Amino acid sequence: MTLYQPFLDYAIALLQERPDLQPYPIPAGFESKSAIVGKGKHQDEVVTTSYAYQTPKLRQIRAAHVQGGGSLQVLNFVIFPHLNYDLPFFGADLVTLPGGHLIALDMQPLFRDDAAYQAKYTQPILPLFEAHQQHLPWGGDFPEEARPFFSPAFLWTRSQQDEVVETHVFAAFKDYLQAYLNFVDQAEPVTQTQALAAIEQAQLRYLRYRAEKDPARGMFTRFYGTEWTEEYIHGFLFDLERRLASAASY
Ligand code: DBV
Numbered sequence: 575m576t577l578y579q580p581f582l583d584y585a586i587a588l589l590q591e592r593p594d595l596q597p598y599p600i601p602a603g604f605e606s607k608s609a610i611v612g613k614g615k616h617q618d619e620v621v622t623t624s625y626a627y628q629t630p631k632l633r634q635i636r637a638a639h640v641q642g643g644g645s646l647q648v649l650n651f652v653i654f655p656h657l658n659y660d661l662p663f664f665g666a667d668l669v670t671l672p673g674g675h676l677i678a679l680d681m682q683p684l685f686r687d688d689a690a691y692q693a694k695y696t697q698p699i700l701p702l703f704e705a706h707q708q709h710l711p712w713g714g715d716f717p718e719e720a721r722p723f724f725s726p727a728f729l730w731t732r733s734q735q736d737e738v739v740e741t742h743v744f745a746a747f748k749d750y751l752q753a754y755l756n757f758v759d760q761a762e763p764v765t766q767t768q769a770l771a772a773i774e775q776a777q778l779r780y781l782r783y784r785a786e787k788d789p790a791r792g793m794f795t796r797f798y799g800t801e802w803t804e805e806y807i808h809g810f811l812f813d814l815e816r817r818l819a820s821a822a823s824y
Contacts, residue, residue, distance in 0.1 A: 576641050577739055578649035578668050581747055582625070585651060588751060589627055589635065598626035598634050604810050609797045611642070618643040620797050624810060631659055631758055638811060640793075645672040648790065653754065654781075654814065657774050658763045660684060662695050662725065664754045666747060667789075668739070675736075676713065677743050679729040679750055681757075684776035686722050695757060696725045702749050703727035709742035717787070723780055777814060785812035 589595050608621045620642035627635040633656045640648035653664035667678040681699065685691040703726075710731035724730075729746055733739065764770055785807050794803040809816060 577647045577670055577736060578639065580740075581649055581651075581666075581668065581744060582637060582639055584744075584748060585637070585751060586625065588755070592629060592755075594629045596628050598628040598636065600624050600626050601805070601809050603802070604806055607798055607802065607806075611797055618646070620646065622794075622798075626810075629758075631656055631661070631761055633657070633817075634813065636811070638790075640790075646670065650790065650811075652811075654777070655758075655761075657777060658765070658770060659761045660691070660694075660764055660769070660773060661757060661761050662754075663780065664751065666750075668743070668747075670739075674732055674734045675739050675743075677710065677729065677731045677733070677739070678713075678716075679743075679746055680724050680727065681750065681754055682723050682780065683725045684773060684780075686725070692726070696727050699727045699750070699753050702746075702753060703729065706742065706746040706749065709738070710746065720783070720787070723783060781812050781814045785815075788812070 604624050606621065606623045608619055610617055611620050612618050620640065622638060622640045625637040625639070629635070632653055634652075634654045636654075637649060637651040640646065647668075647670040649666065649668040651664070651666040651668075655661035655663070662681040662683045665678070665680050665682045667676075669676040669678075681695060683691060683695060706729055710729055710733075713730040713732040716730060729750075731738075731743075733743075764773060788807055788811070791803060791807065794806065798806075
């Protein structure tokens with residue numbers, strides 16, 4: 575059972591309609607990784623596959639798909655815009671564990687408390703948020719320190735039912751991704767020095783938080799070891815600092 579394969583297929587097909595889509599390099603050893611976990615009857619193969627693209631406005635579009643049987647499925651899909659756009663991040667964390675499904679879907683703002691920014695990137699999607707939230711009730715507790723990184727249109731839900739994921743979550747994912755790509759189409763490059771510096775700071779703040787607090791770190795470390803996991807996190811999943819460092823050395 576691969577609950578999130580249709581999500582991935584949909585996203586890739588939609589992206590491939592864009593004539594300017596290019597592959598983004600995936601470091602060797604990270605395209606696909608597998609391990610056998612558990613004991614006896616409970617043994618399962620856990621396979622993690624990675625996908626990555628870029629466009630002139632989007633620095634990295636990447637997905638990590640973890641498939642480990644009926645009670646372990648994850649699709650983490652994030653879009654990182656180039657640093658000369660004020661676009662939010664597209665962030666989907668779709669997680670199925672033995673305890674059920676945990677769904678986070680958002681356009682994560684660069685500037686959470688900026689009214690003009692909210693008017694530009696959150697207000698237009700509030701109707702979508704309200705339509706989907708009816709079927710996806712608030713998922714409760716989540717880390718307080720993560721709050722600055724989510725928009726008021728953050729869809730956050732927990733469910734026990736596959737059907738909710740297959741229908742309502744999938745519909746929300748499609749709508750949010752389409753709306754995001756509309757924002758991308760409209761985005762104009764930022765040229766003002768101060769605004770560019772603020773974007774870089776906001777991107778780094780987000781990236782550092784996510785790399786440091788990656789909720790999948792424990793899981794990946796158990797499956798694939800510390801070395802692979804840290805390299806996957808810093809060299810692929812959240813690679814901006816590395817990219818900036820290597821650009822600066824030229
Ligand atoms: N989460 C990731 C990546 C994953 C991933 C790259 C490739 O950022 C999976 C895999 N998320 C993942 C897993 C769990 C969660 C949970 C496996 C379950 C962890 C566990 O219970 O063992 C949103 N994801 C979560 C949680 C949140 C998010 C709030 C609950 C866990 C917790 O309480 O810490 N998405 C996550 C998040 C941000 C985001 C914190 C912050 C900006 O965008």
